[in-house]
Amino acid sequence: DDVVPFRGAVQAGIVTPVQDRMHFAAFDVTTDSREELVALLRKWTAMAERMTAGKQATEGGAVDAGEYRPPDDTGEALDLDACRLTLTIGFGPSLFVGADGKDRFGIAGLRPQRLTDLPKFTGDALDPARSGGDICIQACADDPQVAVHAIRNLARVGFGTVAVKWSQLGFGRTSSTSTSQSTPRNLFGFKDGTRNIKAEDPAAVSEFVWAAPIDDQAWMAGGSYLVARRIRMLIEPWDRTVLHEQERVIGRSKGSGAPLGGRDEFDPLELEAKGAGGKPVIDTDSHVRLASAEELGGIQILRRGYNFTDGSDGFGHLDAGLFFIAYCRDPQTQFVPMQQSLARNDALNEYIKHVGSAVFAVPPGVGDAGYWGSTLF
Numbered sequence: 001d002d003v004v005p006f007r008g009a010v011q012a013g014i015v016t017p018v019q020d021r022m023h024f025a026a027f028d029v030t031t032d033s034r035e036e037l038v039a040l041l042r043k044w045t046a047m048a049e050r051m052t053a054g055k056q057a058t059e060g061g062a063v064d065a066g067e068y069r070p071p072d073d074t075g076e077a078l079d080l081d082a083c084r085l086t087l088t089i090g091f092g093p094s095l096f097v098g099a100d101g102k103d104r105f106g107i108a109g110l111r112p113q114r115l116t117d118l119p120k121f122t123g124d125a126l127d128p129a130r131s132g133g134d135i136c137i138q139a140c141a142d143d144p145q146v147a148v149h150a151i152r153n154l155a156r157v158g159f160g161t162v163a164v165k166w167s168q169l170g171f172g173r174t175s176s177t178s179t180s181q182s183t184p185r186n187l188f189g190f191k192d193g194t195r196n197i198k199a200e201d202p203a204a205v206s207e208f209v210w211a212a213p214i215d216d217q218a219w220m221a222g223g224s225y226l227v228a229r230r231i232r233m234l235i236e237p238w239d240r241t242v243l244h245e246q247e248r249v250i251g252r253s254k255g256s257g258a259p260l261g262g263r264d265e266f267d268p269l270e271l272e273a274k275g276a277g278g279k280p281v282i283d284t285d286s287h288v289r290l291a292s293a294e295e296l297g298g299i300q301i302l303r304r305g306y307n308f309t310d311g312s313d314g315f316g317h318l319d320a321g322l323f324f325i326a327y328c329r330d331p332q333t334q335f336v337p338m339q340q341s342l343a344r345n346d347a348l349n350e351y352i353k354h355v356g357s358a359v360f361a362v363p364p365g366v367g368d369a370g371y372w373g374s375t376l377f
């Protein structure tokens, strides 16, 4: 079955087994009117419910709304199935309190404390034009045209209320969120997502992904927080690096994905193991060691990122990397300390650069009768 149910207690697109493609868009709200914003969220919800079911964006669709008006649906997904499309919405800190300190929509008092802009991390080279946003929509599907069609139609009806601030296309999921999926590879050629939180582990999901009623703001119960980082991967220097060094940097074997010192992909990380000369087998500055729950006082996150390649950068280098997406119950105590540790010490930093960043509160699912954000407004 290629339809992922849209309605539910939690939003689809988080623990849903990761689809192959993504189109992610961040919007700025261009109106000061709460009514207009709520009207758009209601309209978006109706369209999202239709499109995720494989239908056209609206009843009138691409060809049935009359010859003398622009079609209601842009049409490029007409002959395509739902392709497991999920649409997931999130609200940025600036929706609650604008840069000018204004509370445009009367929701400043409802901003979760854990929804604040991320601190600057060592080595950040953030482009403001690829960062932030009042609202985000993550579209994931197994067909890129279906994901792009969804974002395009939502952006189109938002004209006058929202404007796209930045967007990112992704391919080749870089994580698995279900034990039913095989582990894909990122653009450095390594299996990515081996030790990710999996939907089949409900204890980890409820501890590290879903916001609980007692956490912060009650309207966020059953929601989550999304951290997006556009991470440029310096492909050319990496490709000139010898295999031994690549594996030392990650802490795993490139072929099998096994941790260094282990044999199979899912073998445990032996962080205490010593090799020749008493040196740790998994190096002290390797990525998997520094990102591991063992080194971080038990912290975990749900990763759901995608590879991207946006052509070349004008110097003949691929503008490629990882569009990193993490879901967590509290970005301040999960993502932030993890990224602080990685930003300071990770051997991978020689080969990557964080160029975009955003954080969003992802509200709970729309239930039977709600609309996107109905617990907030």
Ligand code: HEM
Binding pocket: 186, 188, 190, 191, 192, 193, 194, 195, 196, 229, 231, 232, 233, 250, 252, 269, 287, 288, 289, 291, 292, 293, 301, 321, 322, 324, 335, 338, 339, 342, 352
């Ligand atoms: C693990 C690659 C950025 C968090 C891994 C693995 C690879 C990898 C190959 C091993 C397989 C696995 O268990 O998934 C990369 C690359 C990155 C990147 C190429 C940048 C381009 C990040 C960032 C974070 C992160 C920014 C979070 C702040 C993790 C975590 C693990 C992991 C939590 C699992 C560690 C464990 O418990 O074994 N990454 N990663 N990664 N990565 Fe990354």
